[in-house]
Each structure stands twice: as C-alpha cells, then as structure tokens.
Amino acid sequence: MMGLKKILSEREIKKIDLLTIEKNNLQSIDLMEQAAEAFVQYLMTQHIANQTIIVLCGPGNNGGDGLAIARLLNEHGFDTKAYLINTKKEVSSDCSVNLKRLPSTILVSKRSQIPDVSNADIIIDALFGIGLHGSLEGLYAQMIQAVNDSKKLVYSVDVPSGLPADSITNSDSVICADMTLTFQRPKVSFFFPEHKHFIKKWVVIDIGLNEKLIQKSHSKIFALDKEIQNQVKARTKFSHKGHFGHALLLAGSYGKMGAAVLAARAMMKSGVGLLTVQVPKCGVNIMQVSVPEAMCIEDTSDSSLTKLPNIKPYNVVVLGPGIGTDAPTEQLIHQLLKTTEVPLVIDADAINILSKHPEWTRHLPKGSVLTPHIKEFDRLMGGVSQSSDRLIQAQDFAAKHHCVVVLKDACTWVIDSKGNRFIHYGGNPGMSTAGSGDVLTGIIGSLIAQKYDSSEAACIGVFHHGLAGDTAVKTTGYMGLTASAIIDNLKID
Secondary structure, eight states: OTTOOBOOOHHHHHHHHHHHHHHTTOOHHHHHHHHHHHHHHHHTTSOOTTOEEEEEEOSSHHHHHHHHHHHHHHHTTOEEEEEEEOSSSOOOHHHHHHHHHOTTOEEEOSGGGOOOGGGOSEEEEESOOTTOOSOOOHHHHHHHHHHHHHTOEEEEESSOTTOOSSSOOOOSOSOOBSEEEEESSOOGGGGOGGGTTTBSOEEEEOOOOOHHHHHTSSOOEEEOSGGGGGGSOOOOTTOOGGGGOEEEEEOOOTTOHHHHHHHHHHHHHTTOSEEEEEEOGGGHHHHHHHOTTSEEEEOSSSSSOOOOOOOTTOSEEEEOTTOOOOHHHHHHHHHHHHHOOSOEEEOHHHHHHHHHOGGGGGGOOTTOEEOOBHHHHHHHHOOOSSHHHHHHHHHHHHHHHTOEEEEBSSSEEEEOTTSOEEEEOOOOGGGOSTTHHHHHHHHHHHHHHTTOOHHHHHHHHHHHHHHHHHHHHHHHHHHHOOHHHHHHTOOOO
16 A cells, blocks of 8 residues: 555665665665664653663664764763673774764673663663574573663663564563664564564664655565555545445344444444344344444344345445354355355454364455454464464465455554555553454444455554554553444544
8 A cells, every 4th residue: 555654574674775875876884873873862852851861782783873972962962871782893884983983882702791780871782783583592581681680770772672574582681671763663573462572662763864765665564654644545525335345244142232332333333324133032122222223134133143135235244243153144154154245354253263173264345354353263273383483374375365364462453465564553451451352343344335445445444443552542541441432433434
C-alpha cells in the first residue's frame, strides 16, 4: 500500500547506508556524526541535566557512534565518561577516527578493568549494533551482566547490544534497555515477544538516510501507522447506504450474545451500509434492542446457529464471535465454506472449528480474512518454538489460500497472500480484554463490505482498532478499558 513506511532488514539497512553516502556525497564518518548528533539532540530533551553518564562502546561502528555521542555530550557540558570495551587490538575505521577525536576514552581489555557502572546515573549502550551475529561471550557478556545488574537507566544506540536486527536470540547476554533510540526505522526483532525484556521502549530518530531509497527497497515489511488513514475513502454528499455494502454476521449462542452485539456494533460504527445478523432465537430480542440499526434473521435453533441463510444478497460474511462449537454449528460452517464465493471474515469459535477440520481450509473463498490470536492460530497450524516461525506459517497459509491472516498479539501482524507483512505496534495492554477481538472482526468485515480489498480492510481495521483503544484508555485507564469503550472511540475517516 502506497505511503506506508518500509521496515528494513540488516542487509537492506547497510545497503541504504552506502547508497545514502554515495547519493549525498558523504563519507561514512559523516553519516556516523549525523547519527550521533540526532541521538544527543533527543537525549537532551529527556531532562538529563546534572546526570552522570557512562558510554560503553564496542570495537565496531556502533562503538564509533558511542564515542561520537560521548564527545558531543562533553561538548554540551555533561559529565560523561567513555569506555571502549575491546578484546582485540582492531577497531573499525570509523570507530578509530572517533577514538582519536576523544582521547580521554578509557580502554578496557580484561575483566579487572570493567568499569563500576553503579556510579553512573545513565548508561549509554553502544557496544554492538545490528551487525552482530551469534551470542556475546567473555568480557562482553560480563560487561552486559554488570549493566543489567546495575538497574541503572539504560539508553541503547540503535539496538540493545546482543540483539539481532531480524531474528530471535536465545542468549541472555543482551542489554535490557529502558529506551532504545533506533536509527531511521524500528528493527523487526523489536516486535517479537521473546525480546520484551530487552526492548522496553523505543523511539525512531532520523539520521538522514535517503527516504526515497528506503521506499524503493525490496522489503515487504511495512509499519502500520497513521499513514494508513490515507487509504480511507472519502464519502460524497450524495452517498447513500447502498453504496457501502451489505454484510451478514453469523454470531452468538446462548450465553454468548455479548460477542455478537459487540461485533455488530463495531460493524455499524465503522460504516457498513446494511447489516443483517443471524442469531439463535434466544438472541433476537437482545440484538434488536442492543443494535437497532441491524436487521435480524432468527435461526431455527433456540441456542445456537444451525441453518445457513441465502448468501447471495451479501458482500461479505463475518462469522465466529460467540457461536460455540456444537456439531450443528460446525456443519453450518462446512456448508458455508463449500457454497459461498464472497469473502469471509473468520474469528474465534469459527477458527476453532477449522482447527478441528483443517481440511476444510481448502474451501476458503479468495480474499477471506482470518483473525486468530496466537493460541487460536497454533491450534489451527500446530505449535511453534518461536514467534518468527509462526510468521512463516502465516505467510505460507495466506499464500496457499489467497487470504489474509491477522495474527493478533501485543504487536499485531497483517499478512497477505502476496507476502507483504504489516506490523502494528499501537494499542495498549488494556485492550487485552473480553470482546476486543470481536470488535476488530466487525471492523474488518464492515470495510470489506464497503469494497476495500481484504488486505486494505485488515490494515485499516487493525490500525483504527488500536487507535480507538489508545483514545479510550486516556479516560478509562488500563484496568477499566472495555470492548464497548473501544467501539465508542472508533472513528474511521
């Protein structure tokens, strides 16, 4: 989708560095200075006056960044000491230049020379950057352990030392950073739950890399941020409800009508023209009172969904919220999969039913969207040892079935059939609440009814779902945030 910022791999970042240097007629040391200046400018906004600062530098270019940062902080009058931790005599060429520019740097080459970081107020971690491969050992591991044990405020330069840019580490020798100031783009590894102890907060700082070159890169990973709002279609003065689609929602069972109501309310709030909801007999009055804007079809069963209505009038079918997994409901879903060609948005118990009958997935209509949380996805696809493997599974599934997978977690991934991956890192912990997923399902279904393609609908829906949660939490707090509050704060335009 046009306008979304690409997130780069380690290899792509290094390529963009070189192309920026060439295009802007720079030297690599100049780009390093720009990065250091951007880091210091941000740090100076963080109320660090009268703080004692220790900068820990490694022998590579990340260490060169650290030495430049230490020099600039000294020039601004901060009480700063720089240490170069190095078990070999060699350092990178740009690190060597900055070492000469900061002759007060203290060299550390053995364990007895490790500085006492407990004397500092702030530690700046510039030991290793994105080029590190494998686990840190020996002196470097000991230095990292000392930092983590100190409980001091830690700022990392670009990435916490020991953390790879693209993959998951199983090592404990990683800096636990309170804040990571990352250059130009967040790194893919920031979004893996295995790294939550290493990446507490991060902020992107612009170091002057060429944005046009970044957007022309071959990366298929995108940041799902406010730019997605540019994909929202404007409505004209003479629009009417017939222009915005007719959706069918199959939802609810005895004791679980709340899920159906939440999904229906979310669909209306996100702009569907017409909504019909099929519910069991026990839910008709509940739905008509709770969502008067929706039309109702009464199932023949008192307590669950058992009969498939005529699908022809509808642009999309949304199914799953609160439906349960009774045998008649399973058969309804099987019949739906075998007979419909319109896109489906599948969530909750509908995914659990698919997990019991994985062979049914071959009937998924093109353009369908599945919205599992990670446990539901694992039931469907089988467990994995780490979250990066789950992304590969989701990518393979989306490609095979020409569908979109919305993998819900603290950071939610939208993965489409073309191999594009969109990462959303908005939202907040308060959204881990009953019904939040039903709301997202309704939003996405509503957008597909409005003739957004499935990938657009999923991306717009995920972003605005998170934005509504972030708006709501300002008044509810994390503990008081409810799915209804998310709907109340939903505004897509």
